[in-house]
Amino acid sequence: MILNPAIEALPLQKKTDLQTERLRAIVERAYRKTGFYHQRLSASQLEPAMLQTVETIAKLPFLTTADLAANYPYGLLTVPVSAIARFQQGVGNKAVGLTQQDITNHLELLARSLVAGQVSSGSVFMMIAAKEVMPYAPALQTAAEGIGATVIEQHGLNVKELLKIILNFGVTALFASPETFLHLAETLTTLGFSASELPLLSLLCDARQLDNPLRHKLRQAYSTPIYTLYGHTDILSMGMAAECPEQNGLHLQEDHFYAEIIDPYTGQPVPDGQTGELVITTLTREGMPLLRYRTADFACLDRSPCPCGRTLARLHFSCFARQ
């Protein structure tokens, strides 16, 4: 199932047209509204009119974590501080400023991600996550409610109590860390049961936390598919890309993010299918647009058609920066 097929399954040319239109608008706004981008474009002898296609964005210098810190907290805002509904505080001197529209967009992206992970109306959804560990937990629960799932809210229960809740409420979709999933499975085994007896239909987790050995262990412990969601604390905490039922890469929400893969040493683009550093440009961010932000996450881009029907390119991650 696809939550928003008008966007997620947009024909490729229309997707490029949409990205181009949004890119032009965001470059123009960043240039006009922030001293930082104005200076940066001017120093490269660029004007927004020279950045008219998605390919031409490569003329812009990269934005780095040091730039974010140097302009903390308000230097990259393109709206007055009063128009910022929320600052998501990152590690060190970094914060993402979001307007109410940015927050609304975030909820839709989380909802799309949940639907890609087989959560829908009729699902019983639960998160096992401390808010301080997973700052996106409240938004993810709100997004689940928004698509008609029934959310079971719980805080700080031990593993046996959690298992009882999963059985009593018939939890079908569970978001947790891979370690928590393994802990649940091990506890069940010691009680003489197996994880396959749980009503779960989807396991969901943060892509940053699931490496290949852990995925292998989870597949051994559970017959339930595992879906990962990707976010970056400097861009959007969660919901930038999500795994679909094909379990072969994470679809990037390309109507909101433009991705480039570069050689980390030369800064030059690498061909699709080749691993390099992921560079993201936010296409719709009102509060604090990021143009060519180097994520320090490593991935390759896969633009081949996906049997799920989404036309959004997929990211295959190979390693993540520490956050």
Ligand SMILES: [Zn+2]
């Ligand atoms: Zn797919």
